[in-house]
Amino acid sequence: MYAGQMMQTKTLGLTAILVLTLAGCADMPFSVAVKPTPQQPPVVTVQKAQALENVGDFQAAAEEWERLAASTAPPKRDVYRLSVVQDWLRAGAPQRARAELQRLDGKGLDAALWTQRQLLEARIALAEGNPPSALAALKNVSAPKQASQLQADIHVLRAEALVQLKRPLDAARERVALEPLLTDAAQRRDNQQAIVHGLADVPDPELSRLAARRPSDSLSGWAELVRIARASAQDTAAFTRHIAEWRGRYRNHPASDETIAWLRDSVPRMVAATPAQVTPADNAMAYTGSVTPIALLLPLTGPLAAAGSAVRDGFMAAAKAQAGGAAVHVYDVGAVDTDASSIEVLSAYEQARREGAAFVVGPLDKGGVKALYTLGSLPVPTLALNYNEDSAVLPANLYEFGLAPEDEASQAAERAWLDGHTRALVLTPEGEWGERILRAFRDHLERLGGIVVAHQSYAPEAQDVGGPIRKLLDYRTAEEVAKDARKVAGKDMSKGAGKDKKEKPTRRQDADFIFLAALPHQARIIHPQLRYYYAFDLPVYATSHLYGAKPDPDPDQDLDGIFFSDMPWVLADDTPQKALSDALLAQKGETFYALRRLYALGVDAYRVIAQLPRLQNSSAERFEGDTGSLRLDEARRLHRQPIWARFENGVPRLVDTGAGPPR
Numbered sequence: 001m002y003a004g005q006m007m008q009t010k011t012l013g014l015t016a017i018l019v020l021t022l023a024g025c026a027d028m029p030f031s032v033a034v035k036p037t038p039q040q041p042p043v044v045t046v047q048k049a050q051a052l053e054n055v056g057d058f059q060a061a062a063e064e065w066e067r068l069a070a071s072t073a074p075p076k077r078d079v080y081r082l083s084v085v086q087d088w089l090r091a092g093a094p095q096r097a098r099a100e101l102q103r104l105d106g107k108g109l110d111a112a113l114w115t116q117r118q119l120l121e122a123r124i125a126l127a128e129g130n131p132p133s134a135l136a137a138l139k140n141v142s143a144p145k146q147a148s149q150l151q152a153d154i155h156v157l158r159a160e161a162l163v164q165l166k167r168p169l170d171a172a173r174e175r176v177a178l179e180p181l182l183t184d185a186a187q188r189r190d191n192q193q194a195i196v197h198g199l200a201d202v203p204d205p206e207l208s209r210l211a212a213r214r215p216s217d218s219l220s221g222w223a224e225l226v227r228i229a230r231a232s233a234q235d236t237a238a239f240t241r242h243i244a245e246w247r248g249r250y251r252n253h254p255a256s257d258e259t260i261a262w263l264r265d266s267v268p269r270m271v272a273a274t275p276a277q278v279t280p281a282d283n284a285m286a287y288t289g290s291v292t293p294i295a296l297l298l299p300l301t302g303p304l305a306a307a308g309s310a311v312r313d314g315f316m317a318a319a320k321a322q323a324g325g326a327a328v329h330v331y332d333v334g335a336v337d338t339d340a341s342s343i344e345v346l347s348a349y350e351q352a353r354r355e356g357a358a359f360v361v362g363p364l365d366k367g368g369v370k371a372l373y374t375l376g377s378l379p380v381p382t383l384a385l386n387y388n389e390d391s392a393v394l395p396a397n398l399y400e401f402g403l404a405p406e407d408e409a410s411q412a413a414e415r416a417w418l419d420g421h422t423r424a425l426v427l428t429p430e431g432e433w434g435e436r437i438l439r440a441f442r443d444h445l446e447r448l449g450g451i452v453v454a455h456q457s458y459a460p461e462a463q464d465v466g467g468p469i470r471k472l473l474d475y476r477t478a479e480e481v482a483k484d485a486r487k488v489a490g491k492d493m494s495k496g497a498g499k500d501k502k503e504k505p506t507r508r509q510d511a512d513f514i515f516l517a518a519l520p521h522q523a524r525i526i527h528p529q530l531r532y533y534y535a536f537d538l539p540v541y542a543t544s545h546l547y548g549a550k551p552d553p554d555p556d557q558d559l560d561g562i563f564f565s566d567m568p569w570v571l572a573d574d575t576p577q578k579a580l581s582d583a584l585l586a587q588k589g590e591t592f593y594a595l596r597r598l599y600a601l602g603v604d605a606y607r608v609i610a611q612l613p614r615l616q617n618s619s620a621e622r623f624e625g626d627t628g629s630l631r632l633d634e635a636r637r638l639h640r641q642p643i644w645a646r647f648e649n650g651v652p653r654l655v656d657t658g659a660g661p662p663r
Contacts, residue, residue: 053087062087066100078104078113085120094127115141115150122157131161132392132635152181159194165634166619169206170447172198176219177449179254192259199226201620209418221250229263239264293327294319294609295352295380297345297362301334308334308364310595311385313588314602315361317580322606329355333363342371353380361385361605372398383612385605387637394636399612401638403601403627405433405517406440408543408642411565412515413445415644416541421513422450425472425538427526428517429460437517437543453511458526460519465526466533474508475533481506507534516542516562524558539563544570544642550593553650560649565642569600569626571652572643577603577626600626608638 049068052061062084069080081104088097101124104117118141125134138158143150155178162171175195182188199207199222210223224246232239243260296315298308312330319328331348335341345368352360360382363369369384378397386402394400416424424445428434434457442452456468469475476484482503514535518526523546530540544566546559568575575581584599585592592599604625608615611623615632623630628640645652 049083053090058087058091059093062091074108075110075113078109082113082116082120085124089120089123089127094124098124098128112147112150115143119150119153119157122161126157126160126164129164130393131164134158134161135165136392148181152178155181163198166201167633168198168201168619169210172202172222173219173448176222179218188254189256189258192255193262195222196226196259196263199223201618202226203620203622204230212418218253221246221253221255224250225255225260225263232264236264293329293355293357294606295348295355295357295360295362296328296330297333297348297352297360297368298330298364298385299334299341300330300332302336304365305334306595307598310598311364311602311605313584314580314599315606316602317584317599318577318603318606321577321580326359329357331362333368339367341365341367344368345371346375349375349380349382359383359609361609369400381612383605383609385601392635399632399636399638401601401605401608401630403597405437405543405545407639408545408565409437409440409515409517410444411642412541412543413441413448413450415563415565416513416515416539417445417448417450419513419539421539422448423511424450424452424513424515425508425511425535426452426455426515426517427465427468427472428455428457429522430457431460434517441515454508458522460522463525464529465522466529469526469529469533469535473530473533473535476506478503478505505534511538514538514540516540516546518542518546520546520548520556522546523562524555527562528558544597547652548593549596551651555650556647557650559647561647563644563646563655564652565644566652567597567600567627567640567642569603570596571645571654575626576624577607581626597627604630 046068049061049064052058052064065080065083065087069077069084072080081100085097085100085104088094088100097120101117101120109117118137121137122134125131125137134157138154138161141154143154155174159171159174159178162168162174172195175191175198178191179188179195182191199210202210202223204227207223207227211220211227225243228239228242228246232242296312298312299305300308300312316328319326329352331352333341333344333348335344341363345363349360349372357380360378360380362383362385363372364385366386366388369386369388370390372378372382372384373388373391373395376395378395381397381399383399383401387400387404388394389406413424422445424441426438426441428438438455442455445452454472454474456472458465458468485503514530516523516526523542527540530536530538540562542562542564544564546562546564547556547566547570549566549570569577569581580603581599604627608623608625608630612632615621615623615630615638616636619631619633621631625640628642630638630640632638644655646655647653
């Protein structure tokens with residue numbers, strides 16, 4: 001609502017911006033005459049098209065711009081074609097606008113026109129209800145510092161897309177970045193209220209972490225304001241007192257007196273308007289019913305047999321533990337390669353449908369998930385146990401849930417940022433997996449306002465990673481430092497050789513944390529070498545992959561100090577399904593630990609089915625599972641929030657809880 005108001009107030013029109021961009025082209029007049037014909041005697045001019053826009057006849061304006069474009073050479077023709085797109089969009093015809101936009105593929109456009117084209121593509125995607133495509137259109141778009149209106153438009157469109165995706169915190173970040181670009185009082189008011197609206201949907205624990213950041217951080221101040229309004233909903237005196245204290249901490253915060261007065265009355269209403277929590281009993285088996293069968297499509301033969309069997313055992317254990325649980329029919333979709341897997345999946349899916357399955361879970365591999373996309377709209381609600389990153393839009397009736405390493409990389413970036421760190425050194429293994437981790441980490445950190453200062457990859461099986469680490473840290477020995485010092489001083493290299501001992505090794509000083517992606521044996525090699533090369537004072541954040549899912553204090557002492565995320569099933573001793581974990585451990589013995597996270601995936605895959613309707617109501621809804629706190633995004637993909645631990649004496653200790661070691 002607020003973004004729409006802002007776009008309609010004092011946003012400089014596309015035509016005006018683009019015409020100003022080309023105003024220096026003296027050989028291209030702004031009124032272009034079209035040779036009259038008996039069928040079309042009027043002269044077509046820019047002024048006529050603009051006059052039609054002023055009276056709201058956007059279809060006629062689009063047609064005028066089209067005639068102008070047809071009679072004009074580039075680059076001015078491109079300006080007119082963008083105006084055609086804009087006015088068809090204003091006329092409520094996004095499909096026609098998209099068709100016209102496709103005539104401008106971006107080739108040959110200068111930077112300003114290309115930016116305008118991408119903004120229009122994002123607006124069309126939003127009009128079509130496709131926010132992922134809008135964000136994709138804006139991914140690599142930027143504007144010069146002097147083009148503040150273009151910068152503002154980029155932030156507004158990103159915020160609108162994130163709101164549609166039910167990602168209120170990310171939308172609020174965009175609006176915080178937008179704030180200093182606004183000069184109109186009404187726009188600033190609407191933008192500040194939109195920030196509050198976004199943060200009002202953020203759960204209390206996350207809001208508290210945001211509020212605990214530095215007072216110089218604008219988003220931290222907004223989070224604290226929303227917390228004050230929530231806590232003081234019925235106590236005006238307390239609100240006034242807390243605001244006075246807040247002003248003392250956030251002296252330069254942009255929140256206006258008008259916004260703070262509005263916030264006092266509005267936030268409690270927003271919280272009250274949030275959909276009530278639906279209990280599992282109210283929503284039990286919303287999809288499956290107590291006797292309707294679930295089809296479980298998993299690889300029980302072939303190279304993924306061990307993983308598929310672990311997911312199956314976790315899923316079946318959860319089903320048996322629930323009184324009146326649904327019947328489960330298991331279908332083996334194991335195959336030797338991706339093509340065969342796709343055939344097996346589609347065949348098993350059709351068989352399950354014929355046999356009356358009301359819900360399908362699986363497949364587990366990416367190739368199998370992609371095969372489901374070829375069916376278009378799925379005939380049976382389906383929860384795939386992996387993600388298809390090649391498509392932003394899921395077929396109807398499809399949900400996706402898995403243990404994506406990209407999610408953990410993004411969460412590592414956010415955790416470091418919440419801890420006050422913004423400048424990262426990144427160390428990842430060579431290969432496609434490491435590249436995915438790096439890309440997800442960098443993208444999320446940059447969205448938060450941070451930066452990857454440097455990155456190095458290492459050979460996964462290397463026993464010595466000193467070379468990549470030295471490059472990453474820009475490490476220099478005492479001798480190298482001394483040698484450089486003598487060069488600077490202009491001294492002869494042969495003199496003062498004994499002075500080398502007075503120098504100390506050095507490393508780069510422009511980073512404040514390290515992000516590490518590594519398996520356990522790799523991490524035990526890398527972390528001591530980071531310390532050896534003088535990075536002992538940089539905090540290290542990592543994903544769950546560096547932990548073997550079972551305490552192993554002696555070798556894991558080499559990991560002491562590293563922060564990492566993992567699922568409650570692995571790190572906590574009080575999970576909702578502890579009895580299931582204990583039973584599986586007793587049944588599987590030591591082999592349980594090697595596949596521990598996949599058992600948890602199976603458990604949560606069963607338990608979350610009944611919760612999908614509730615989760616789909618709002619991005620603020622959560623399901624507290626054993627893989628983490630689960631939320632469903634607008635695209636029907638489940639994302640999980642893990643918990644955090646830090647190695648102490650070779651044992652993970654939960655962060656911020658004071659809890660003891662996991663089992």
